[in-house]
Amino acid sequence: MTSPVRPPARILLVDDHALVRRGVRLILDAEPDLEVVAEAGDGAEAVAAARRDDGLDLAVLDIAMPRMTGLQAARELARLRPGLRVLMLTMYDNEEYFFEALRAGANGYVPKSVADRDLVEACRAALRDEPFIYPGAETALIRSYLDRVRSGAGLPERPVTEREEEILKLVAEGHTSREIGDLLFISPKTVERHRANILQKLGLRDRLELTRYAIRAGLIEP
Amino acid sequence: MTSPVRPPARILLVDDHALVRRGVRLILDAEPDLEVVAEAGDGAEAVAAARRDDGLDLAVLDIAMPRMTGLQAARELARLRPGLRVLMLTMYDNEEYFFEALRAGANGYVPKSVADRDLVEACRAALRDEPFIYPGAETALIRSYLDRVRSGAGLPERPVTEREEEILKLVAEGHTSREIGDLLFISPKTVERHRANILQKLGLRDRLELTRYAIRAGLIEP
DNA sequence: CTGTCCATCCGTGCCGGCACCCATGTGCGA
DNA sequence: TCGCACATGGGTGCCGGCACGGATGGACAG
Numbered sequence: 001m002t003s004p005v006r007p008p009a010r011i012l013l014v015d016d017h018a019l020v021r022r023g024v025r026l027i028l029d030a031e032p033d034l035e036v037v038a039e040a041g042d043g044a045e046a047v048a049a050a051r052r053d054d055g056l057d058l059a060v061l062d063i064a065m066p067r068m069t070g071l072q073a074a075r076e077l078a079r080l081r082p083g084l085r086v087l088m089l090t091m092y093d094n095e096e097y098f099f100e101a102l103r104a105g106a107n108g109y110v111p112k113s114v115a116d117r118d119l120v121e122a123c124r125a126a127l128r129d130e131p132f133i134y135p136g137a138e139t140a141l142i143r144s145y146l147d148r149v150r151s152g153a154g155l156p157e158r159p160v161t162e163r164e165e166e167i168l169k170l171v172a173e174g175h176t177s178r179e180i181g182d183l184l185f186i187s188p189k190t191v192e193r194h195r196a197n198i199l200q201k202l203g204l205r206d207r208l209e210l211t212r213y214a215i216r217a218g219l220i221e222p
Numbered sequence: 223m224t225s226p227v228r229p230p231a232r233i234l235l236v237d238d239h240a241l242v243r244r245g246v247r248l249i250l251d252a253e254p255d256l257e258v259v260a261e262a263g264d265g266a267e268a269v270a271a272a273r274r275d276d277g278l279d280l281a282v283l284d285i286a287m288p289r290m291t292g293l294q295a296a297r298e299l300a301r302l303r304p305g306l307r308v309l310m311l312t313m314y315d316n317e318e319y320f321f322e323a324l325r326a327g328a329n330g331y332v333p334k335s336v337a338d339r340d341l342v343e344a345c346r347a348a349l350r351d352e353p354f355i356y357p358g359a360e361t362a363l364i365r366s367y368l369d370r371v372r373s374g375a376g377l378p379e380r381p382v383t384e385r386e387e388e389i390l391k392l393v394a395e396g397h398t399s400r401e402i403g404d405l406l407f408i409s410p411k412t413v414e415r416h417r418a419n420i421l422q423k424l425g426l427r428d429r430l431e432l433t434r435y436a437i438r439a440g441l442i443e444p
Numbered sequence: 445c446t447g448t449c450c451a452t453c454c455g456t457g458c459c460g461g462c463a464c465c466c467a468t469g470t471g472c473g474a
Numbered sequence: 475t476c477g478c479a480c481a482t483g484g485g486t487g488c489c490g491g492c493a494c495g496g497a498t499g500g501a502c503a504g
Contacts, residue, residue: 016335017313017333017334017335018334018335018336018337018338019242019245019246019249019311019334019335019336019337019338019341020241020242020245020334022245022249022337022338023241023242023244023245023246023248023249024241024245026245026248026249027241027244027245027248089241091239111239112239112240112241112242113238113239113240113241114240114241115240115241115244116240116241116244119241161479161480161481163480163481164480164481174427174428174430174431174434176459176460176461177460177461178460186481186482186483187482187483187484189482189483189484189485190481190482190483192460192461192462193481193482193483194481194482195461195462196462196463197480199462205396205462206396206461206462207430207461207462208396208429208430208433209396211430211433211434212396212433212437212444215434215437215444216444221313222434222437222438222444383449383450383451385450385451386450386451398489398490398491399490399491400490408451408452408453409452409453409454411452411453411454411455412451412452412453414490414491414492415451415452415453416451416452417491417492418491418492418493418494419450421492427492428491428492429491429492
């Protein structure tokens with residue numbers, strides 16, 4: 001399958017759960033053409049690791065992580081090491097974050113519900129600069145993607161802006177508009193305006209649905 | 223460490239992410255005294271597996287799962303197979319989950335942030351019917367709990383009544399007092415009174431915290 | 445039998461969420 | 475250059491959450 005003279009791909013593995021890192025490492029290291037050479041527990045560590053080591057071929061990034069999320073880390077890594085391939089690993093096969101991951105410079109998008117063989121294949125596909133469509137997500141993600149391309153401008157729209165996501169998290173965590181305004185040094189009315197835009201964009205009714213959405217999306221913890 | 227004539231402990235592994243199951247299985251199967259003999263992707267499958275196989279020694283349960291959460295599954299398993307030990311596996315190293323897990327009948331509680339050695343030790347401790355306190359979690363809450371257990375006192379009971387839990391779920395799902403009142407054929411003011419009592423009993427501030435509590439407790443789905 | 449818990453209900457009042465309306469400045473791309 | 479998206483800010487008004495006060499009846503234990 002892979003040339004035996006070729007050295008194994010050097011992989012950076014990023015997940016906030018040591019147990020998950022350990023398991024994924026066992027899976028990847030069992031392949032002769034893949035080798036995990038570095039681990040990180042959050043996005044900041046991942047960026048630091050990529051800064052230290054310029055021989056990395058692939059970063060496997062979890063999306064939901066404390067401090068810096070996988071998406072933010074992917075943007076940072078794409079700027080820092082343009083040649084580095086990025087494979088996003090996520091708990092939820094959510095369309096919004098599929099497009100978000102692509103926009104952040106990810107080469108692949110794999111939910112944790114896939115089998116280990118699919119993860120290995122996704123890594124190899126990313127290393128060949130090919131998009132990997134995991135089985136079962138073809139229907140949901142790709143069809144909605146194609147629908148949006150056919151009907152709209154052809155560009156998948158980002159669901160919420162960065163600023164809106166910042167406010168989304170704080171609203172979902174139960175902070176009032178006044179508290180958020182004080183925290184971000186803006187008027188509470190602006191917070192309400194953002195909140196209204198977020199609810200409208202995501203098709204939600206109130207803060208409560210927003211909270212459950214944020215938990216589903218892995219933006220906050222229950 | 224373990225007697226060589228003793229057969230390995232038969233383990234049921236439950237997690238909705240195939241990737242995580244694969245990783246944990248690799249970790250556990252590497253131990254001579256532990257063997258994963260069954261896997262399940264959600265709580266319902268776990269209960270079905272326990273119903274099929276009455277020779278199970280230990281169930282390793284993820285807390286956050288679709289349909290039936292790990293906490294609900296733990297309650298069900300404790301009723302179905304009283305001799306079966308249960309080890310809760312969770313993304314969140316939160317003390318509140320710890321108590322919820324114990325109330326649900328769990329013997330141990332391990333966050334996914336622990337190393338693989340700690341998971342193995344937690345399994346062995348649960349099989350010996352000993353509580354496993356993972357490193358870095360010796361908080362005052364947990365220590366006081368252990369003191370209470372050692373001194374003979376029972377588990378702290380969940381203070382909400384059945385009727386209150388019924389209303390708790392509906393409130394957490396986003397229904398208004400009027401809607402709940404119509405649903406249960408009572409006055410919206412009565413719903414508000416119950417809600418106020420619930421918030422007071424659980425030490426929560428508002429519906430939003432109530433929602434997150436209900437999700438943590440496995441009462442509703444995100 | 446009396447006290448306690450539970451479930452049922454009511455009024456008043458404050459505050460925040462949320463839906464509408466509106467305007468301004470900035471940066472970016474057609 | 476003109477429009478558009480984004481972030482910023484304001485006003486008004488309704489409604490529901492939530493805190494505080496009260497009451498009643500029924501079940502069950504001491």
